[in-house]
Amino acid sequence: xxxLRITSAFVAAALVFAAGTDLARADEGHVVVASWGGSFxxxxxxxxxxxxxxxxxxxxxxxxxxxxxxxxxxxxxGNTEWDVSGMVPGDLLVLARDGLVEKxxxxxxxxxxxxxxxxxxxxxxxxxxxxxxxxIAFNTEAFPGPERPDSWQDVWNVEKFxxxxxxxxxxxxxxxxxxxxxxxxxxxxxxxxLDMERAYASLAKIRPNVAKFTTSSAMAPQMLVDGEAVVGAxxxxxxxxxKNEGAPIDFSWxxxxxxxxxxxxxxxxxxxxxxxxxIEFATRPExxxxxxxxxxxxxxxxxxxxxLSAERAEKLPSFPANLEKQVFLSADFWAAVGxxxxxxxxxxxxxxxxxxxx
Amino acid sequence: xxxSGTSSNGALAGSPATAGAKPGPSPVPLLLAPALIxxxxxxxxxxxxxxxxxxxxxxxxxxxxxxxxxNEVLMRVLVRTIVLSLVxxxxxxxxxxxxxxxxxxxxxWMQRFIALLIVLPLWTSLLVxxxxxxxxxxxxxxxxxxxxxxxxxxxxLTLLYTRFSVYIGMVHIMLPFMVLxxxxxxxxxxxxxxxxxxxxxxxxxxxxxxxxxxLSMPGILAGSLLVFILSIGFFVTPALLGGLGDTTFxxxxxxxxxxxxxxxxxAAMSVILLVATLVLVIVYNxxxxxxxxxxxxxxxxxxxxxxxxxxxxxxxxxxxDTLASAxxxxxxxxxxxxxxxxxxxxxxxxxxxxxxxxxxxxILYPLSFSDAPYLQFxxxxxxxxxxxxxxxxRDWVRPTIISFEVGFIVMIFGTVIGTAAAVALAxxxxxxxxxxxxxxxxxxxxxxxxxxxxxxxxxxxxxxxGTRTGLVLxxxxxxxxxxxxxxxxxLERVDPxxxxxxGTLGATRFTTFRKVTLPLIRPAVITAALFAFLASFDEVVIxxxxxxxxxxxxxxxxxDGIREEIDPTTAAxxxxxxxxxVVLIILAEVLRARASRRGAAGHDQFVK
Numbered sequence: 028x029x030x031l032r033i034t035s036a037f038v039a040a041a042l043v044f045a046a047g048t049d050l051a052r053a054d055e056g057h058v059v060v061a062s063w064g065g066s067f068x069x070x071x072x073x074x075x076x077x078x079x080x081x082x083x084x085x086x087x088x089x090x091x092x093x094x095x096x097x098x099x100x101x102x103x104x105g106n107t108e109w110d111v112s113g114m115v116p117g118d119l120l121v122l123a124r125d126g127l128v129e130k131x132x133x134x135x136x137x138x139x140x141x142x143x144x145x146x147x148x149x150x151x152x153x154x155x156x157x158x159x160x161x162x163i164a165f166n167t168e169a170f171p172g173p174e175r176p177d178s179w180q181d182v183w184n185v186e187k188f189x190x191x192x193x194x195x196x197x198x199x200x201x202x203x204x205x206x207x208x209x210x211x212x213x214x215x216x217x218x219x220x221l222d223m224e225r226a227y228a229s230l231a232k233i234r235p236n237v238a239k240f241t242t243s244s245a246m247a248p249q250m251l252v253d254g255e256a257v258v259g260a261x262x263x264x265x266x267x268x269x270k271n272e273g274a275p276i277d278f279s280w281x282x283x284x285x286x287x288x289x290x291x292x293x294x295x296x297x298x299x300x301x302x303x304x305x306i307e308f309a310t311r312p313e314x315x316x317x318x319x320x321x322x323x324x325x326x327x328x329x330x331x332x333x334x335l336s337a338e339r340a341e342k343l344p345s346f347p348a349n350l351e352k353q354v355f356l357s358a359d360f361w362a363a364v365g366x367x368x369x370x371x372x373x374x375x376x377x378x379x380x381x382x383x384x385x
Numbered sequence: 386x387x388x389s390g391t392s393s394n395g396a397l398a399g400s401p402a403t404a405g406a407k408p409g410p411s412p413v414p415l416l417l418a419p420a421l422i423x424x425x426x427x428x429x430x431x432x433x434x435x436x437x438x439x440x441x442x443x444x445x446x447x448x449x450x451x452x453x454x455x456n457e458v459l460m461r462v463l464v465r466t467i468v469l470s471l472v473x474x475x476x477x478x479x480x481x482x483x484x485x486x487x488x489x490x491x492x493x494w495m496q497r498f499i500a501l502l503i504v505l506p507l508w509t510s511l512l513v514x515x516x517x518x519x520x521x522x523x524x525x526x527x528x529x530x531x532x533x534x535x536x537x538x539x540x541x542l543t544l545l546y547t548r549f550s551v552y553i554g555m556v557h558i559m560l561p562f563m564v565l566x567x568x569x570x571x572x573x574x575x576x577x578x579x580x581x582x583x584x585x586x587x588x589x590x591x592x593x594x595x596x597x598x599x600l601s602m603p604g605i606l607a608g609s610l611l612v613f614i615l616s617i618g619f620f621v622t623p624a625l626l627g628g629l630g631d632t633t634f635x636x637x638x639x640x641x642x643x644x645x646x647x648x649x650x651x652a653a654m655s656v657i658l659l660v661a662t663l664v665l666v667i668v669y670n671x672x673x674x675x676x677x678x679x680x681x682x683x684x685x686x687x688x689x690x691x692x693x694x695x696x697x698x699x700x701x702x703x704x705x706d707t708l709a710s711a712x713x714x715x716x717x718x719x720x721x722x723x724x725x726x727x728x729x730x731x732x733x734x735x736x737x738x739x740x741x742x743x744x745x746x747x748i749l750y751p752l753s754f755s756d757a758p759y760l761q762f763x764x765x766x767x768x769x770x771x772x773x774x775x776x777x778x779r780d781w782v783r784p785t786i787i788s789f790e791v792g793f794i795v796m797i798f799g800t801v802i803g804t805a806a807a808v809a810l811a812x813x814x815x816x817x818x819x820x821x822x823x824x825x826x827x828x829x830x831x832x833x834x835x836x837x838x839x840x841x842x843x844x845x846x847x848x849x850x851g852t853r854t855g856l857v858l859x860x861x862x863x864x865x866x867x868x869x870x871x872x873x874x875x876l877e878r879v880d881p882x883x884x885x886x887x888g889t890l891g892a893t894r895f896t897t898f899r900k901v902t903l904p905l906i907r908p909a910v911i912t913a914a915l916f917a918f919l920a921s922f923d924e925v926v927i928x929x930x931x932x933x934x935x936x937x938x939x940x941x942x943x944x945d946g947i948r949e950e951i952d953p954t955t956a957a958x959x960x961x962x963x964x965x966x967v968v969l970i971i972l973a974e975v976l977r978a979r980a981s982r983r984g985a986a987g988h989d990q991f992v993k
Contacts, residue, residue: 059934064949089780090934091949100646106845108934191524191543196629198644238524239546240629243949253759254525255545272758383629384458 057086058301061112063288064091065245066268067322074318079308085301091243094200095121095372098293102127107295110302113156114291115200117361121372122291123152124362129292129299136307143330144310153289154310157318158325160344160353161201162283164261166190166251167275176258177279183210183233191238193247193259194230197379199240203230204375205284205356206260215282219357223375227382240383251276260284263344264322280349286356287327319343412894416809419802420825420865427858428828431839438842439652449653459637459654463661466634469623470616473555474563477612478605480556480738481563485604486728487735488564489571500568502739507561508966509746510923512943513959515622517745518554519545519947520752520762520956522626527748527762546628554622557742559615563608570604589728610669617662618832620926625947634658635834642838642930652842655835662832746963753960755953771957781958784942791853791938792922795860799917802861803868804910808898810869811876812884826866836862837930844931851933859931860921867920868913875909876902915973919966 060076062068068089076087090109095118101107114122122128130151133141141149148155165176169190176188195203204226208218211229238256241247247261252274266278290306292299308314315326316334325345326332332340340346344353364370439449453459488499506514521527522544529541544550574597582592620635627633635658641651748762753771755764775781810822828836840859841850849855879902887897903910925940932941939958946955 061934064945088934091945094644096644096646100642100644103646104648104845106850108851189540234629237629238543245949249759249952253523254541255523269758274758381458384462384632385630 056084056301057088058110058298058305059088059090059108060305061090061093061109063093063113063244065243065249066265067244067262070264070268070318070321074321075309075314078314078317079305082308083301083304085304087305094118094198096198096376098122098291099125099127102294105295107293107297109293110296110298111305112291112293113288114153115286115288116356116358117370117372118200119150119153119289119291120358120362121370123150124364124370127294128152129294129296131292131306132303136303137310140330143312143328145327145329148287148289148327150289153291154306155327156288156290156309157315157327158285158287158345160263160283160285161195161260162263162266162278162280163258164248164251164266164276164278165258166254166256167277168254169257175277175279177281179206179210179282180212182206182258182260183229185233185236188258190236190257191255192233192236193239193241193250193256193261194233194237195247195260196240196242197230197383198376199242201284201286201356202375202379203240203260205354207233209282209354215354218354219360220363221360221371223371223378227378230382248276264324267323267342268321280352283344283353284356285325285344285350285353286358287325411813411815413809413813413815416805416813417821420806420869421821423802423858423861423865424825424828427840427862428836429824431836431843432831434843435652435655435835435839438649439656441649449649450657452650453653453657459634462632462637463634463657465632466617467661467665469551469555469631469633470613470619473552473559473616474609474612476552476556477559477563478609480734481560481567481608482605483731483735484560484564484738485567485571487732488568489576499739502743503561503564506557506742506746508919508970509963510925510940510959510966511558511621512923512925512940512947513749513962514557514745515554515625516943516947516955516959517749518550518557518626521745521748522550522553525762530762545626548627548631550626551623551631554626555616555619557745558619558622559612560738560742562611562615566608566611567601567604570607571601574600593728606669610666614662614666614830614832618658618834620834621944635832638834638838639929642841648842651838655838658832659835749956749960749963753953753956755956758952771953772961774954775957775961778954781939781942781954784937784939787853787936788922788939791856791860792918794853794857795864795921796914796918798857799861799864799868799920800910800914803865803913803917804872806865807869807872807876808902811873812881822869825869828862829866833863833924833926837927840927841930850931851936853936855931856928856936856938857921859927860924863924863927864917864920867916871909871913871916872906875906879905911973911976915969919969923962 062071068091072089076089079085080087090112093113095114098109098112098114099122101109119128131154133149133154145155163176163179163182165188170176170188174187176182181188182192194206195201197203204221204223205218207226207229208221209215210233211225213222213225238250239246241250241259244262244265247256247259248265248269250256251259251261251266252269261278263278263283266276269276270278290309292302292306296302310328312326312328312330313334315328315331318324319326319331319335320339323342323344325343326335341348343349361371361375365374440446441448484499484503488496488503491499519526523529524541524543524545526545528544529538532538533541576597578596578600579592582596583589587595618635619633620639623631623633624636624639634654638651638654638658641647641654751764751767752762754767754769755762756766756768756770757764806825810818810825837859840855844850844855844859849858883901883905884897887901888894892900923940924938925944928938928941929944932938939962943955943958946952946958
């Protein structure tokens with residue numbers, strides 16, 4: 028009899044539990060922020076998320092796995108979970124065209140200091156987060172020097188630099204087409220508009236040597252450190268972070284693909300106001316400076332340099348001496364729509380789908 | 386898909402009414418209702434929803450099917466998936482047969498020991514096992530490091546993210562589903578036939594090929610079918626271990642849903658996969674089962690459940706019993722004569738394979754204590770930093786808590802609902818019992834990803850995606866079949882005369898159940914509860930679809946972690962999960978032993 032009572036108590040408890048737990052989130056004091064994962068997000072947590080929570084009391088719920096298609100799927104299925112997301116410029120332009128993002132309320136949230144932000148990254152539907160760069164990174168045990176991979180042609184040259192590669196997947200945020208064309212001998216000034224067919228032909232040449240086409244920014248540095256790949260495309264910030272930890276990894280400034288990402292608010296985000304508060308907070312000069320101290324990124328808020336030492340500033344990807352070695356990614360090319368009404372972002376997705384299963 | 390019972394589940398498949406002596410309204414509808422309502426709401430209706438979506442919700446159209454068939458990419462991947470599954474099935478058969486054979490030849494404790502080694506991997510998380518292979522096959526992984534140390538190779542081989550690693554990972558996971566049905570059939574073969582053949586002048590290979598092999602055919606068919614069906618709907622391992630060229634059809638379905646949001650196409654693809662599987666199964670069944678006793682399909686369905694649930698617990702029960710010497714061995718079936726000789730080559734293959742199955746799980750422990758910030762084996766220095774990282778990170782701890790919460794609720798409800806249904810099926814007599822049983826067990830055979838797509842579709846409109854309620858409901862569908870099978874096979878062993886006697890003495894049906902039946906089947910109920918918990922706790926495919934940013938289970942967090950950053954925190958979590966599974970099994974055994982002892986007074990006489 029006693030046992031039966033215990034069982035009934037369990038069942039009752041479980042019922043209450045099941046019914047109660049989903050109601051517990053009734054307070055709306057949170058904001059769901061999707062970012063790029065790994066050590067980048069670890070640093071964001073320290074420099075941006077935790078200070079934000081402390082100042083506003085708004086809880087941050089982190090998500091990862093950003094992509095254009097993820098936001099599209101979310102909005103179109105009526106199940107928008109993210110309040111704020113990072114987004115690369117080409118993808119933002121497509122999202123804005125299709126009405127899948129909310130307009131940012133600059134008037135109420137950036138009172139008087141929008142002018143501190145680099146004007147090129149202020150868009151009605153998104154505001155710049157950071158300038159970052161994808162560099163040629165390599166495992167220093169595989170290539171101790173003096174010959175080190177220094178151009179995309181080197182990355183494609185498996186005789187000179189043997190071993191597996193880590194290259195971005197074409198259906199992830201920034202397709203590897205710029206690299207592929209540079210590797211194929213296209214000059215930097217002739218890069219745009221991209222010859223997409225030629226880029227895929229060039230990719231096919233390196234494909235047998237690609238260990239894994241990466242689908243997150245964390246993957247490439249991890250593979251390079253693990254020895255799963257010996258050379259590849261990796262974001263500067265994460266690469267240098269691993270290097271500073273003592274991992275056998277280094278990079279070349281040459282032909283780095285510099286670009287920036289936006290903060291955006293997906294359509295019908297459940298916590299728009301908190302999302303705006305977060306975006307405003309993340310763009311403040313002292314917050315941008317704090318993040319840049321941890322990861323090598325270029326602040327979009329020029330006032331951030333007031334909080335940075337000259338020593339730190341010259342390591343950043345947006346520092347003039349570094350900038351001139353790199354290539355600027357053209358978001359306009361990626362968002363451009365052809366005669367058939369299909370943008371290059373979407374055209375690439377189809378090309379990648381076909382190419383990838385060959 | 387309909388499953389029906391076979392001779393091996395006599396009590397379920399239309400046994401005579403035995404407990405109907407007591408007058409009054411039949412409790413059968415009441416007992417079956419919860420399970421059937423759950424099945425209808427969380428399985429059948431969502432699947433019908435997928436069917437409707439695939440032919441156009443507003444207006445009937447076959448356009449989405451034409452789109453799939455016209456898409457060269459999709460068709461090639463479908464063919465590739467079928468070929469991949471066939472190869473995996475063939476490898477499993479080639480490796481599994483020697484194992485079953487060696488098990489058959491082994492004596493008492495050795496047989497149970499091998500069985501434990503085969504079954505243990507089944508209980509450890511699928512993700513953990515797949516992750517372990519990533520560690521072993523990597524360029525700085527164990528295989529390459531060993532070969533380099535031995536001087537066999539100069540530069541590491543590329544083993545990971547290849548078709549080769551997909552085969553290894555899949556065979557590792559599918560092998561038990563081949564070995565267990567093979568063994569189940571083999572042990573019913575009268576091996577004196579072999580000795581007979583020898584005495585009549587046949588040599589050993591001849592006797593084996595002409596006498597034993599044909600007799601083991603039902604096991605071969607059931608095992609192959611089971612492995613093939615499971616392989617074709619398999620998602621996790623190819624996704625993690627494969628390269629670009631190893632994309633499978635279910636991975637494309639996931640992509641359509643999660644990345645592209647193309648519902649109608651995903652629905653049409655799901656229906657095509659389901660129908661393709663069904664057709665292959667039926668053809669296979671027709672062509673081959675005419676030659677053997679019983680249908681391969683029903684045997685396969687039954688064995689899938691038996692191997693996961695009843696068979697596994699049965700073996701552990703025996704092992705623990707033997708160790709404790711508490712209960713005398715009661716092997717079911719008649720005394721068996723061991724064949725007097727063996728093939729040494731088969732034994733070598735069998736033991737090598739068995740070691741390979743256990744090895745990846747064992748390797749996680751040293752790896753998780755590595756001090757390096759990346760995967761390295763053997764680790765140069767040891768530390769607990771990855772465990773500390775796990776416990777310090779709320780993005781790891783929170784999913785862990787949610788997994789326990791969901792698993793606990795699934796355990797409670799799943800055990801109650803499943804036990805009620807098992808009682809109705811084992812003791813009730815009603816028309817269409819086979820159909821009801823088949824329906825209740827069908828969620829186990831339908832590829833999980835299709836159930837997941839269907840549920841995502843329905844739950845998204847109900848606002849249940851990313852809620853505990855949604856995860857609990859979905860996991861219940863997977864947990865209840867295990868409970869039904871485990872409890873029903875225990876009920877089969879309880880003499881109904883005991884219940885009739887209680888009824889004659891004036892006890893109500895409920896009192897009889899509580900005072901007579903339940904104490905007798907309590908060990909099975911405890912096992913069933915454990916399986917219900919693990920079915921939820923280890924589940925990853927449904928969790929990938931139904932998790933939200935706030936409500937996310939541990940397997941889903943591991944999935945994200947493995948895909949995005951292969952840091953050793955995952956190894957620490959994996960090692961903890963294996964430990965948890967082992968602890969749970971021991972706990973269940975202790976509880977079961979205590980329950981058996983309590984009922985020991987007359988228990989043994991009453992159990993047939």
